[in-house]
Amino acid sequence: PAAVLLFEVEVQQHPDSIEGWQYLGSSQAHNEQEVSAIAALERCLQLDPGNLSALQALAVSYTNESSQSKACQTLRRWLQANPKYSSLVPQKPNIPQKPFMYSFMSKEEHEEITSLYLRAAQSFPNEIDSDIQIGLGVLFNLSNEYDKALSF
Numbered sequence: 682p683a684a685v686l687l688f689e690v691e692v693q694q695h696p697d698s699i700e701g702w703q704y705l706g707s708s709q710a711h712n713e714q715e716v717s718a719i720a721a722l723e724r725c726l727q728l729d730p731g732n733l734s735a736l737q738a739l740a741v742s743y744t745n746e747s748s749q750s751k752a753c754q755t756l757r758r759w760l761q762a763n764p765k766y767s768s769l770v771p772q773k774p775n776i777p778q779k780p781f782m783y784s785f786m787s788k789e790e791h792e793e794i795t796s797l798y799l800r801a802a803q804s805f806p807n808e809i810d811s812d813i814q815i816g817l818g819v820l821f822n823l824s825n826e827y828d829k830a831l832s833f
Contacts, residue, residue, distance in 0.1 A: 685705065685708045685709060685712065688701055688704050688705035692721075692724075699725055699728045699729045702721050702722070702724045702725035702735075703725045703732060703735045703738075705721040706718045706719070706720075706721035706725060706735065707722075707734075707738050710722075710741065710742050713745075715742045715746045716746070718738070719739065722735045722738055722739040722742065726739065730762070731762040732762075733763055733812070736755055736756075736759040736762060737759055737815060739755050740752045740755040740756045740759065741815075743755060744819050744823055749785055749786035750786040750787075750790060752786075752819060752823060753786050753790050753791060753794045753823070756794050756798070756819065756820065757770060757794055757797070759816065760798070760816075763812075765810075766801045766804070766813075769797055769800050769804065786823065791820065791823060791824055794820060795817070795821075798813060798817050799817070801813050817829075
């Protein structure tokens with residue numbers, strides 16, 4: 682909680698502080714205050730839409746809040762923002778995009794994002810990217826495949 686207070690002061694004094702919003706969101710998530718974490722991370726992403734750390738943390742927070750579709754869409758955004766993997770993501774999703782306020786993911790949405798993450802993992806076979814592994818863990822958690830989620 683002390684870190685949260687420090688970061689709250691930081692963003693009050695410097696409302697355009699990307700790092701302040703990112704660390705506030707991460708600290709809130711660490712304290713299981715997901716709604717506050719989501720608000721701070723979304724503000725961070727308004728200031729820096731390609732912030733990979735904030736995107737990943739936001740996907741986890743959406744998962745913890747049972748906002749499955751938002752988590753999937755955020756994981757897609759993470760791939761799109763990452764120069765290493767952006768070429769794997771089609772410009773137009775294979776499935777129709779739902780309004781961002783929609784919480785429940787479809788089987789097709791989950792399969793599409795999981796497929797993208799598996800392709801990302803396979804695109805560098807001699808390198809294990811922990812961020813891709815985290816994304817896969819989130820995706821398997823979303824589909825209640827906890828045994829697979831634990832292996833990532």
